Amino acid sequence: MEPITYLEAIRQGLWEEMERDPSVFLLGEDIAVYGGAFKITKGFLEKYGEDRVIDTPLSEAAIVGASIGAALMGLRPVAEMQFADFISCGFDQLVNMAAKYHYRTGTPVPLVIRAPYGGRLHAGPFHSQCPEAWFVHTPGLKVVAPATPADAKGLIKAAIRDPNPVIYFEHKYLYRHEKGLVPAGDFATPIGVAAVRREGRDVTVITYGAMVQQSLEAAAAVAKEGIETEILDLRTLSPLDVDAIVAAAEKTGKVCIVHEATQTGGLGGEIAALVAERAFRALDAPILRVTAPDTPVPFSPPLEDAYLPKAEKIAARLRELAAF
Amino acid sequence: MEPITYLEAIRQGLWEEMERDPSVFLLGEDIAVYGGAFKITKGFLEKYGEDRVIDTPLSEAAIVGASIGAALMGLRPVAEMQFADFISCGFDQLVNMAAKYHYRTGTPVPLVIRAPYGGRLHAGPFHSQCPEAWFVHTPGLKVVAPATPADAKGLIKAAIRDPNPVIYFEHKYLYRHEKGLVPAGDFATPIGVAAVRREGRDVTVITYGAMVQQSLEAAAAVAKEGIETEILDLRTLSPLDVDAIVAAAEKTGKVCIVHEATQTGGLGGEIAALVAERAFRALDAPILRVTAPDTPVPFSPPLEDAYLPKAEKIAARLRELAAF
Amino acid sequence: MVDVHGLSTDDLLKIYYYLRLTRASEDRVIKLYRQGRVFGGVYVSNGQEAISVGSAYAFAPEDVTAPSHRDLGANYVRGLTPREYFAQYLGRATGPTRGRDGNVHYGDIKRGILCFISPMADLLPVVAGCALAFKIRREPRIAAGYFGDGASSRGDFHEAVNFAAVLRLPVLFICNNNQYAYSTPLSRQMAVPHVADRAKAYGIPAVIVDGNDALAVYAAAKAAAERARTGGGPTLIECKTMRMRGHAEHDDASYVPPRLLEEWRAKDPIQRLERRLREAGVLTDAGEQGIAERISREIEDAVQFAEQSPLPDGGGVTQGVYAV
Amino acid sequence: MVDVHGLSTDDLLKIYYYLRLTRASEDRVIKLYRQGRVFGGVYVSNGQEAISVGSAYAFAPEDVTAPSHRDLGANYVRGLTPREYFAQYLGRATGPTRGRDGNVHYGDIKRGILCFISPMADLLPVVAGCALAFKIRREPRIAAGYFGDGASSRGDFHEAVNFAAVLRLPVLFICNNNQYAYSTPLSRQMAVPHVADRAKAYGIPAVIVDGNDALAVYAAAKAAAERARTGGGPTLIECKTMRMRGHAEHDDASYVPPRLLEEWRAKDPIQRLERRLREAGVLTDAGEQGIAERISREIEDAVQFAEQSPLPDGGGVTQGVYAV
Numbered sequence A, B: 001m002e003p004i005t006y007l008e009a010i011r012q013g014l015w016e017e018m019e020r021d022p023s024v025f026l027l028g029e030d031i032a033v034y035g036g037a038f039k040i041t042k043g044f045l046e047k048y049g050e051d052r053v054i055d056t057p058l059s060e061a062a063i064v065g066a067s068i069g070a071a072l073m074g075l076r077p078v079a080e081m082q083f084a085d086f087i088s089c090g091f092d093q094l095v096n097m098a099a100k101y102h103y104r105t106g107t108p109v110p111l112v113i114r115a116p117y118g119g120r121l122h123a124g125p126f127h128s129q130c131p132e133a134w135f136v137h138t139p140g141l142k143v144v145a146p147a148t149p150a151d152a153k154g155l156i157k158a159a160i161r162d163p164n165p166v167i168y169f170e171h172k173y174l175y176r177h178e179k180g181l182v183p184a185g186d187f188a189t190p191i192g193v194a195a196v197r198r199e200g201r202d203v204t205v206i207t208y209g210a211m212v213q214q215s216l217e218a219a220a221a222v223a224k225e226g227i228e229t230e231i232l233d234l235r236t237l238s239p240l241d242v243d244a245i246v247a248a249a250e251k252t253g254k255v256c257i258v259h260e261a262t263q264t265g266g267l268g269g270e271i272a273a274l275v276a277e278r279a280f281r282a283l284d285a286p287i288l289r290v291t292a293p294d295t296p297v298p299f300s301p302p303l304e305d306a307y308l309p310k311a312e313k314i315a316a317r318l319r320e321l322a323a324f
Numbered sequence C, D: 001m002v003d004v005h006g007l008s009t010d011d012l013l014k015i016y017y018y019l020r021l022t023r024a025s026e027d028r029v030i031k032l033y034r035q036g037r038v039f040g041g042v043y044v045s046n047g048q049e050a051i052s053v054g055s056a057y058a059f060a061p062e063d064v065t066a067p068s069h070r071d072l073g074a075n076y077v078r079g080l081t082p083r084e085y086f087a088q089y090l091g092r093a094t095g096p097t098r099g100r101d102g103n104v105h106y107g108d109i110k111r112g113i114l115c116f117i118s119p120m121a122d123l124l125p126v127v128a129g130c131a132l133a134f135k136i137r138r139e140p141r142i143a144a145g146y147f148g149d150g151a152s153s154r155g156d157f158h159e160a161v162n163f164a165a166v167l168r169l170p171v172l173f174i175c176n177n178n179q180y181a182y183s184t185p186l187s188r189q190m191a192v193p194h195v196a197d198r199a200k201a202y203g204i205p206a207v208i209v210d211g212n213d214a215l216a217v218y219a220a221a222k223a224a225a226e227r228a229r230t231g232g233g234p235t236l237i238e239c240k241t242m243r244m245r246g247h248a249e250h251d252d253a254s255y256v257p258p259r260l261l262e263e264w265r266a267k268d269p270i271q272r273l274e275r276r277l278r279e280a281g282v283l284t285d286a287g288e289q290g291i292a293e294r295i296s297r298e299i300e301d302a303v304q305f306a307e308q309s310p311l312p313d314g315g316g317v318t319q320g321v322y323a324v
């Protein structure tokens, strides 16, 4: 087995699910003839035909709404937002229609929204956002955000098989910068289950997405100084794996939460609240957060560099915690 | 001076600002001829004329977008969403256009979005939501949520005078259920400053909106048992009054956060994170939250009753904290 | 005989029955509302019943409809029962949404009824998605979305119709143009005289039909459904009518010129069909009385059923947010 | 003499100059991009320059424009300098957004240029809002919003044009129909042959103009601006053209039939105007050479300026999110 890229893992997951289940189909802007802005669905049109790989007009509300309708009729739509930043154009359909439909009627709405997100590609305020927290705060939606090729593949499969609307946040920087082995054969990564990426007894990092890699780098750096870091990769952001969060926090009593999204109102708050309620007795230090500051994502490299949470910033906070 | 309702306080604030500043104007659905779904702008058309009190087509994206354009041209638009639930239809204009404009260009976008929100009127999943956390997580927007008639008036004035986009969450239950004195003459309640509503040494409640009243009731109940509650009314949700939050937490070391919005990803998380980072040494107990559960807002009274955070639930948690 | 597009005597009497059942049900709910026995607002289709009844009667059982808030008639034709209708308004556990949603938000996927949600026009992209599923699976089914004149100002209307037109989906877009959107008259909603003019933007046919003539509506819907079913793509059907009461029952509609109401009262769709059926000898005095008694019995039974039905148990509030 | 709507020889030469400046600037940016000296993507208007230059030339200094991503020409006409253009692409502190935003997202309210944002059509409601401000203040100013054929599928397009039509606002909606939206051909974006057909939905006039003829575009924009300025309301101007390169420079546009490009290459707007000016004796060899040299000097100066300009200081990343 060869390591594959995160991008290739998503592609394989989509491909295999389409092969497995004829009710799965894809829709979005420029996904068919062109194969998608990131070429993830290249070759799909040729293999699965234009009934199952559908180029749509430029209209995110219609894409999300049509996905809901098709799902209600028993299909399994996978819709692509060209960039996660444009999910706000289909926001109402997601939070009012998709999220609330099952609670009101008992009818499932199995659909997946693929949302390429995140920065570090110098793509500016409208092609770099991390909007996951809006959806975590919307009951009825599930939200996943894989950090590795194996999870990218396993979670796209799980998302497609899930009977609920799932937003699948795929990190654009990881597409080609993250490689890894994926299990052979058919497998799905269970939604709602976090993964420990590194064991450690001194400090705990709780994180997800592109920040897993940064946290691992930070952990390697501070390990040289004798600080051993436990790293929990959430993988699923809604529903959160509360038990894993509490266990990871209790293990070291010192928690640093890391995410690329802006700080205020971000997922870090929710995790801190869970820890401060359920692992309070085990806490030995203030709960820290390493996140982007509360600004739009700036374009120019020095600004984006200053904006993005990186290994060095995480390492600095880990040292602080360890010294506490 | 007579006490006035929360609704009347908003009306007065709007009226006086329109009188004071000819660049202030109103737009929205059914706000002119009809005077608004809640009759807040009744009589405004007659007084200020159809140039400044504008009935629009049913199109929230146009309403928000047009407000941005008018603001860029130097006017001070105050747009009404008929219900906060429909703000998701103008979401993209708010989070992508309004929120990021000043950061990118240095040009201010002074506008106010009035968002009637909240439950307890048996209005179901689409006329009861509390979506404030989405906007608190959007850098560039300000968010206020008054709990009293005085603040309702003072904050609408401050919002209109602010050079930024401000979302003004007005609680529909409070409209006619909350009465109080408002200061005489012209005044504005500063944005970004919380208010202590009750002093206490044993436990701290941090809250806002309709939950202030519920928290006061809870505090009165537990006071009979000798538990003295400090209640902090945030008033502004973005930017948060971090100093006041930390001070209120440190005062008692026991913190309960209360909001009507659903729990996961709600503002309670952010506040817990601030407390757990900055007031950690003073903490004597887990940080608790009393919020709505993670579901859409149900329609039928027994369900809505079970859904809404109320004084009894808060009191129970305060007792827990006090006993800790 | 009245020879209308192959409708049998039995069909004609059924249409007449549904019109009257709709009128009588809503009249009864208004009474309950005035007695304070209904939770929340009341939205009726008084004077517009011919639109939803006439059109829905044209569809096959396997077709799918998305009635709007003034389309009780379509729900009845598709199999909603008066018991369900009243149980829903009274917030009972026996209503179609088990108390989770209210008033006109019924729906049952098994009967081909999508569940209405409040944001106007939101169901139109969803209906397009249902039709997309039919097209993908090569099923000879059609989907029909209902909406008001005001709803046609929303972006979701535009995206849905355009999407359906480009993909040539089997959809009917059925507009009840009742000349008002809440307090906003048509001229303030659009600068074209007919909602049907909107269709020109999409390259789909539109027909204008007398919305107070159930048989004319039936004929238009039948023809459009056949076109759609045989690959001819979407049609927009504009049904001209008048909203004969306030937007909801709290609204006295004093902004509507009384002359307009008088004029339209003379065009009442029920009296109109009744006259026609009597003239044709399809309806006799005895027949009319039989229908009236049947409806009155059904409604009494339904109200009793609803009132004796339990309210939902608050304990279940968090159940069913997600499908499992 | 070429007698075009009162344009002087000087005007004609200026239009010619702006066309060539635009082409040359973009050609140079493409080179820089290939050399890896540009951050992010590159969007050009090659072959479409006549639309933005010709229309913008028709406006008064006090008018307001919202150019889209293929409207560098309009920015130049309104006073953007080549130095700013290159500084923006190179992410410099001296660019119009000081490195906070990138590539074609320039804009300066003082020069009547709104700052482009990525979500397609988002600026159209904003432009309507600018026009609303002019109407409220009774100023004889107009606002012009630019967009592509694909953008016209978005809900915000619909809401904006409808809003402007109902309120009879002084707006021009200027469409560059370049037959593609990224990889999506017009026929997959709409089921009408002309974007102008969309105007029929709103009751506003539309004109179709040869988008490769700068003077024809000028004339159409001038006439529509006069109409708008004198209370005649909005106009939609569809400029037929062809996108001559990929969507962005990473895209080889292999999905475009080569024959189509050949056909349109013969209609190049610059050669076209040049021929006309030469025939009319307005442009001589010497004149042409003078302009070419001037542009080449300006671009060299601008590139040098940009390259010597500092990148923004990362330390300032959090500044300016809010206006004070």
Ligand SMILES: Cc1ncc(C[n+]2csc(CCOP(=O)(O)OP(=O)(O)O)c2C)c(N)n1
Pocket (backbone or CB within 6 Å): B029, B058, B060, B082, B086, B089, C070, C118, C119, C120, C147, C148, C149, C150, C151, C152, C176, C178, C180, C181, C182, C243, C247
């Ligand atoms: C997106 C949205 N904005 C505002 C409202 C509030 N509202 C409810 S019904 C209505 C008017 C609807 O008019 P129309 O579409 O003509 O339907 P009608 O009630 O006349 O049948 C409004 C403004 C809403 N439901 N949805």
Ligand SMILES: Cc1ncc(C[n+]2csc(CCOP(=O)(O)OP(=O)(O)O)c2C)c(N)n1
Pocket (backbone or CB within 6 Å): A029, A058, A060, A082, A086, A089, D070, D118, D119, D120, D147, D148, D149, D150, D151, D152, D176, D178, D180, D181, D182, D243, D247
């Ligand atoms: C709301 C939204 N969805 C998707 C995109 C990604 N995208 C950028 S440009 C583009 C095509 C735009 O086509 P058109 O409007 O015709 O403009 P053109 O590029 O042809 O000038 C797409 C899909 C976007 N910018 N905004």
Ligand SMILES: [Mg+2]
Pocket (backbone or CB within 6 Å): C148, C149, C150, C176, C177, C178, C179, C180, C181, C182
């Ligand atoms: Mg209407």
Ligand SMILES: [Mg+2]
Pocket (backbone or CB within 6 Å): D148, D149, D150, D176, D177, D178, D179, D180, D181, D182
């Ligand atoms: Mg185009």
